[in-house]
């Protein structure tokens with residue numbers, strides 16, 4: 001087989017370590033003029049162009065992005081693709097919002113053709129935002145998972161997704177049973193987990209919509225194969241926390257409901273975790289479970305303020321990723337999500353600097369997912385999922401960029417003013433699948449591997 005080679009050139013940034021554990025300056029790598037050499041979808045070399053230029057084989061011309069910023073593709077650790085049609089739904093908190101907007105939207109996924117249409121749009125909107133990996137809730141319908149993974153496979157994106165499990169407290173058309181949910185999930189695991197770049201995630205929606213039997217079935221599923229993921233919701237809203245206390249009186253906390261079923265472990269991602277006690281943070285630290293910080297959603301639904309700097313306290317750090325939580329979240333752009341994360345931290349008396357922000361959206365999320373051996377960095381051996389950021393995307397950004405004296409200032413400007421307009425191009429496994437400025441369709445399916 002002939003190997004495929006590609007090269008990108010331009011200013012580049014990547015995180016190399018955790019800026020919540022040490023000085024931000026030591027965690028950011030920046031090259032004014034970098035080369036990324038890519039072979040068969042994997043980064044072979046990354047560093048200053050002047051040092052690496054001789055590695056570019058004859059006949060390969062690096063794609064050059066002067067004035068832009070090459071960065072690892074963004075990672076979204078919590079998002080619901082079926083909720084795209086109800087983003088920006090007015091006037092409710094979590095439990096009422098589920099009944100009024102979410103469940104009716106998810107019922108429309110009984111139609112497989114609808115699921116396919118939305119999956120196509122969703123994948124493209126992720127790529128437009130520079131997001132190359134996401135942990136995704138589908139609906140209770142197995143074909144909603146097939147539709148999503150099939151579209152992801154076409155783009156060769158590394159995605160993590162699963163069928164929602166609900167066996168109580170939801171409309172009848174959205175309910176499965178502990179046994180049926182288990183069996184349908186197992187069939188999806190066999191079909192998709194580890195096929196190409198697709199990874200399966202066992203997905204009980206949250207404790208109130210699953211019986212003990214279903215949560216235990218989810219725990220059994222996690223043991224059925226190596227490398228499976230788990231996603232669910234945790235301590236999002238005070239009314240929800242109280243409801244869980246009533247439904248599971250024998251458990252010591254909301255997190256304990258999941259721990260009891262064997263769901264708190266590495267590669268488990270708990271969305272929100274706004275109303276957490278120290279004991280629960282300790283449990284996450286000890287078990288290696290991750291939390292998905294979803295600031296636009298928490299603000300939009302009025303759920304509360306995530307304690308980011310408590311969670312990441314270096315004395316017992318919890319792994320934290322960044323999530324958009326669309327449709328309660330208000331943007332698929334991780335730049336816009338960081339804009340709100342900064343404000344949520346500010347209200348708690350902390351300053352989220354740009355290096356910490358970009359860490360959350362890239363390497364930090366990769367670590368929280370246990371995928372930092374292959375995602376989240378520009379580094380040799382890592383998968384070549386790359387976004388090309390444009391600091392001059394709007395007249396205001398271009399003007400403001402002229403007053404940025406450092407890379408940190410430029411990154412902070414991007415995370416404050418930036419959104420999908422600031423993503424010039426997105427590469428997946430070394431292939432340009434999105435080009436903002438391409439005439440006609442900006443999306444391009446990769447050449448068959």
Ligand SMILES: [Zn+2]
Pocket residue numbers: 078079080233271325
């Ligand atoms: Zn959610």
